[in-house]
Amino acid sequence: MRLARFRDLTLVPVILLLLIVGAVLDPTFLTAGNLTNVLQQQSAISLLVLAEAMILIAGKFDLSLESTVGTAPAIAVMLVVPVAAGGFGIGLPGVLVIPLALLIGAAIGAFNGFLIVRFQLSAFIVTLAMLIIVHGFLQGPTEGKTLFQLPDSILYLGSAVWLGLPAAVWIAGVLFAAGIFGLGYLRLGRALYAIGGNADAARAAGIRVDRVLYGVFIMGGMLAALAGILETGRLGAIGNNMGVGWIFMVFAAAVIGGVSMDGGKGTILGALTGVLVIGLVQNILTLIGVSGFWQPVIYGSIILVALMISRIAGGKAQD
């Protein structure tokens, strides 16, 4: 544990360095307003990182999370709003829209789990297919149109401010705290590490491996749906491309945060530092006026450099 804790904090110097660099490059960087802005922008994607970190630690994979971000809230909204606003015309009560979205996220996760755990298909290919299918379920019903007229209930969480900070930041913060705590101090959380490290050994130790994996995929789907709800509230609409392309950033954040693609290694705290690094870099690049079209080069380079550093520090060859 002691060693693991220490490894969690390897990105802290990088975060400090970024804060210093940002402050030097642009005077508005170190203002409360800007930093709050960074946190709010990252809150939705951070929930995906949380979900992916848990799934990776358990030794699996989920690419479809990014499609759930747009599809879960969109379908939930369409079940509620009238046809004129782009809905199905079923007209369920508006207060149900958040529970519905979470339910859809859970259902997608459960289906992933079914294919991967029960059918024993490759998690990579299954969720790649699901990434395409689930995004299709956003484009199909909306016919590519953006949903503008949304019930107030779905807008609230992404736009409200609690005690001076956006509600989304509070929510992400609380969930990360729960994740750090749960994976560090609960038997169920430790079971993820055991399964990702050696599933046979976990089974021999009495862990219900299949059930835990199902739970992880369902949890992942729900977190992705929640991320979609927060993003919807922040933007005030559900676009056709919501969530598209996020998964690369999610993996980048998880991996530079020390979560292993081979399973069984990494922590939620580490993943959180990964999100913060990505968020700060993004913010600094925007502030100093680097074109959004060039930013991917920088992000890709960050991942490579992070991998090289961990290869040199860890000394072991990576698969």
Place this chain on the structure above:
Amino acid sequence: MKFHVEARNVVKRFGPTIALDGARIAITEGETHALVGRNGAGKSTLVSILTGLQGADEGEVLFAGEPAPALADRDAWRQRVACVYQKSTIIPALTVAENLFLNRQSSGGTLINWRALQVRARELLDTYEVDVDPRALAGDLGVEQRQLVEIARALSFGARFIILDEPTARLDGPAIERLFTRMRSLREQGVTMMYISHHLDEVYEVCQSVTVFRDARHIMTRPVADLPHDELVAAMTGEATTAYEARLHTPGDDVVLSGEGLTLAGRYTGVDVSVRSGEVVGLAGSAGSGKVSVAETLAGLRRPDAGTVTVNGTRVRPGDVTAAMRAGLGFVPEDRHHEGFVPLLSVGENATFPIARKLGRYGVVFPRLRRAKAEEMIGALDIKTEGPDQPVGDLSGGNAQKVVFARALVDDPRALVVINPTAGVDVKAKQALLGAVEDAVERGAGAVVVSDELDDLRICDRVLVMFHGRVVKDMPRGWTDHELVAVMEGIED
């Protein structure tokens, strides 16, 4: 008579194959009972039935005269029987303490108290005198320490019966001795043990009685003390066989493989080896002696800091396996699962990798030529397989090792380097493999045999004993076990 553990008339089928056919075993309280048999005799299936991982199709299992608990009741099983499996069940990324208390990290309540967990782990390790830091990552431990952690964990559930499934397979000589000392002290504390091993001398050393399985059936159960070695082997193989008889070789004058002044920091220093045609040279030593590294250097798998390797008169570029093979070297690596074969590829393809260039033209391999060559090797080494197209991963350990030998021998090498040739294979396969080495030598090759097993070294014309990275003695044929071990341990020079 009441037995501590008993299995009666157990039948277990896997589809069309019968893994156990009316098998039985009865183990008296406080004894160490060996279970032996060739690969596929049903030993592993019995282990999974005795540990409650699988249910028997027929028959019953009794603990202290009571019927075994329901399969779903893992806790009840764990209080009755503990098992140290052949495959490690340690999770490398977690600490020793967490591995010990996996899925029961919290003693009470739901929260894990890491400090209390460490204290409990410390106590458990102290109880069984295991000198390992509970805070260390399990992946950083050596094989022996991991195994001790597994034994401590197995016993911590309160079971008084423990199954050790081939515990010595990956340990070196001194570590095996320490394991045996530990087993004896457990026995003095009244722990009953079932011991599975391919090494019959170990059975004689630590067990009081032995049960033999063959072809899914129980063959015999006897006290070890008055059981002749030959009779035990005969019971296992179903025919009267004698111990392997090493042949006499007539070494020629030409040196086919030599290493001069080989040095690799941290592994070995100033090693000279020279093998003549028709000669078998053994390399012996304990795990850290550097014997495997020297052999891997001769084969080109490792690049030495200094020194030269000459194969069949050609000075080979150091660290270049391809060059060594072209010069006429055949190589059987230490761990067949790791470097020996590609499990998903066929027997034929695995066996002919080194000569693929000779089986076709312009980079194309002709399937017909490969098939013919593969069938020739299957016949020569008596590999039990459905044919050249069967994946090697489906074969038993002994036959998979024969495929590795086929790969080494397929180009009729002038020099042969084999490391642990008989690891994890049964008596008959062992004899066939040693025979294959001697056959090659009689055809004029020179061989280097590295092994932890004294039996393998008996075919050597001389044995170079290594200690801490240096060759300390060159022992001609005719050594006794005691003499050789004494030199290996550095007790005598």
